[in-house]
Amino acid sequence: MASTRATLVEAATALIDEGGPDAVTLREVGRRAGVSHNAPYKHFNDKEALLAAVATRELTSRAAALEATRAAHAEPGVTVRAALHGYVGWALEWPRRFKLVYGPWSKGTPELDVAATKARASLVGLVAEAQQAGDLPDGDPERLTALLLALAHGAVDLALAGHLAADGKGRAGPDGLVDDLLVHLGGRR
């Protein structure tokens, strides 16, 4: 028996997937959770706080997925590629969650920021390993990570908006662009 709070977050996540933030009405969330339409206010300050909880949960889950990817691969270079493809795959599978996580938060969202920082730190560590292995060029690992992440992020966002030129054109989708960048970066090998 899950707590009411967890049930509310679950219902809100399902509604996000179905129609984005506008589809998340506190009334429908309450309905699905089997409580009144304003029971959510006993667990969250307002609608945005509920959405922030959904985003935080998602980002925490992504950090765990990244750790799993690190555990499943040996060579850092291969792992970096797998991690970026994992990011792309997640965003394409759950576009509304992706948009939510990086959406416009009107207030500060400390928990969300913490989750984001944690996930990024893990990726920075992985990139640093790949640099030491000669799979990626030298330089500030944080900055190189930002480059890789920005490319993957932007490729997905443009693809979701239908603004990526050749959608059907073989490997020109987000995964293809990630691979292109890795090829261009080369590394010492």
Added chain:
Amino acid sequence: MASTRATLVEAATALIDEGGPDAVTLREVGRRAGVSHNAPYKHFNDKEALLAAVATRELTSRAAALEATRAAHAEPGVTVRAALHGYVGWALEWPRRFKLVYGPWSKGTPELDVAATKARASLVGLVAEAQQAGDLPDGDPERLTALLLALAHGAVDLALAGHLAADGKGRAGPDGLVDDLLVHLGGRR
């Protein structure tokens, strides 16, 4: 004396800048345009169509800005860099318009797609010139353009979400990442 339609789009743009799509209420749009709260329905099918008109106008303006950049610079390599920095500057100055343009459109938006295709085609042409001048590596120009645009786009989006690691850290912002990528790409020179 501007047409009612143009006045409505103008008012909607101002409201977008002030608070995003949620701040664009047809009632407030009508109020600012000096018409009733449902006069917009005589010019647009619904709220989303009004927002699409705002986005289309913005994207058309961006395409013009890109052409101006092409006219202002001689060397293609320099022009590509200026164009990408122009994109970043626009997005950082008008974050709500940026989010709107690439936001989730529930219906097809033909005019918006046309404007986007036109703007991208201009950039592809510029990239091809830079390739011929040896300022960018060879390969499918559309694909290389997608790489450049995806990086600039993703860097801005992450920066707006506060998810770019070192904000104050000198040149690690969106413009810095664009420059990093151009350096990594090198070209024949």
Added chain:
DNA sequence: ACCTGAACACCGTTCAAGT
């Protein structure tokens, strides 16, 4: 501590009617 039901101000959209 957690929840309910009524209420308030607001919104997108529709409709009948005006010029």
Added chain:
DNA sequence: ACCTGAACACCGTTCAAGT
């Protein structure tokens, strides 16, 4: 062709009250 005013169903949020 363009606009208005009333109306409908809906929503976020607040509040008094219950256990």
